[in-house]
Amino acid sequence: MGGIVSEFMEFLNQYKVMGLAVAFIIGGATTVLVQSLVNNVIMPIIGIALPNGAWQTATVNVGPAVIVWGAFASALINFLILLGVVFLIAKFILKEEKPSKR
Numbered sequence: 001m002g003g004i005v006s007e008f009m010e011f012l013n014q015y016k017v018m019g020l021a022v023a024f025i026i027g028g029a030t031t032v033l034v035q036s037l038v039n040n041v042i043m044p045i046i047g048i049a050l051p052n053g054a055w056q057t058a059t060v061n062v063g064p065a066v067i068v069w070g071a072f073a074s075a076l077i078n079f080l081i082l083l084g085v086v087f088l089i090a091k092f093i094l095k096e097e098k099p100s101k102r
Contacts, residue, residue, distance in 0.1 A: 030085055037080045046073070 002037075017076060047055035058070030 014086045031082060034085065035078055038074055038081065041072075042077055043074050 043055045044053065047053035047058075050058050055070040055074070057068065058073075060067045060069055
């Protein structure tokens with residue numbers, strides 16, 4: 001039984017599983033935080049320019065088609081902010097050396 005535990009501990013250390021688990025949890029929390037920022041702060045400010053301030057149901061009519069762009073705009077802003085956060089984490093916190101060009 002001791003051999004299995006030591007192998008498991010070696011696995012955790014070799015593949016840095018604990019660091020990955022922490023990064024996963026922080027990523028999930030960051031996603032929720034950014035989503036709240038977008039839905040509760042940024043999009044209501046954008047909603048001021050819309051009739052009734054209803055950004056969730058903002059639509060554009062293109063012939064017979066009705067495009068609901070408000071929710072998509074929220075998701076796009078959400079994605080762009082998360083992209084920026086991931087970039088900053090990769091650049092400043094990880095500080096890994098750039099791979100050399102061949």
